[in-house]
Amino acid sequence: MARLPKPLGVVPLGDLAVYVEFSRTLDLEVNSVAQRLAAAIVARALPWIRDVVPALGGVALHFEPGYEGDVRLAAAELVEQCMKKGLPDADDLGREVEVPVCYDAEFALDLPEVSQRLKISPEEIIKRHVKGEYRVLMVGFAPGHPYIGGLDPKLAVPRRAAPRALVPAGSVAIANQQTVVYPYAISGGWNVIGRTPLAAFDAARARPSLFSPGDRVVFRAVERREFVDLLEHK
């Protein structure tokens, strides 16, 4: 087993939360360690921790307001214990989430521009987007909004210069080396190349968020008709 990296530091986010930081740049290996560490901490079911949040470069821990100790020391100790004991295997974490995506022109708002920019045909972009092996690196920005890593490096485009005021719910978008799914109609600057009929977040579901950190994601291209049949957005 490869040696586990040591955290760069335990940064207090106020007196009731800390960020255990492993990297200041995006590194998929490090992200995987953050996911595994988060799983190990969750498994301990500590009554004084109420939220364990794996992020791109580390893990945030939110403490119960009644916690009287030093959150920084407590977190450092906890992380050391978990690392010593060994973290769960990355393959045992997360689930596989299949995401149907319709890449039709009416949903793929930025596909022509991306195609022009990359000098790759829209068909080839879709093919490459579907073929990727993806992992959810973090869920944030909005409820159920996943940052998904594993995008084909050939599809790396910067974000749009001018963000859209409203990106339609379900939009599947790319930027740099990641892909995202918009859970609601919100503003955003990622390049929209398709749309899923699935609701990425629904508070009424037993599992409200379609995506959790560590999940494997498979995009499946669907025709417009299937998209309409599967439509979950209200």
Added chain:
Amino acid sequence: MSIRVLRPGLLTTVQDRGRHGHQHVGLCPGGAMDPVSLALANALVGNPPGAAALEITVIGPELEFERDTLVAICGAEFQGAFPHNRPVLARAGSKLSVGRAARGARAYLAAAGGFAIEPVLGSRSTYLPGRFGGFEGRALRHGDLLVLAEDVSRERFARLKRKNGASVRWSAPPLTLPDREPIVVHAIEGQHYASFDSTAQRAFFDTVWRVAPESNRMGFRLAGPPLVRATDDEILSGPTCLGSVQVPPSGVPIVLMADHQTTGGYPRIAEVAAADVPRVAQLAPGATLHFALCSLDTARELRRDASLRLESALRSISWEFGK
């Protein structure tokens, strides 16, 4: 057994102590902006401290009571003839008109027995951006009918000692209201404090900041000198917390409040001490604050002191109920 909304006020929502354990899927805890006043209001009507109540913001609602209802308003002082910080039996058919906030920004109206509202993900809090929780996932409107969960008002009122007409002689202490402005808000250095130039670092702690009109339950924008970073390095999007002070490229700091985003890519110059967040929540747009640098240990002591003050207030209230 219900309360009818005759006039909704500026932003009246149902809030409790929020939904925890969902930040890993991007859902913030939300809940009452000032949970201290929520706990006091609940205690005054004999409810558990985390029961759902109405969060009233800056301009209050007008409500009509179908039956005798034991209610209490805590937090900001609003104009109107209604006594604050004490249990009051609102008579059947009576109306309660809450005016404008005179001191503070948010008050909590608790009703004995609580509201008959289904929890969503373990909480009755309204999460406005997601349109769920609370009363149909939205702020109250004219004509809404808030049904009470239990008919316990008369029984609880009868249990109150030293009863005097429709109210009592004592009142609970306001624990989060500003007594003078600017209020002092304790904060520790944020992760990216060192990335700001020395002028910005000094300005952050020297400036009297004003809460800007574009402030809401997600965050308070602060008007003052723009804060400039010494570097333009991009920051890897990372976790945030209630009370984090972010500085977007505009240089205008934003204090993250109850409905904040759980992650963000803006540098965090400071983190507000947890004990002071409910006091920040009591600032209306235009109100002023300044930040005082404190250590993590001091922040923890402030939190312990605040918690002792609240516990002691809750104990005296429960004694008045003859518990």
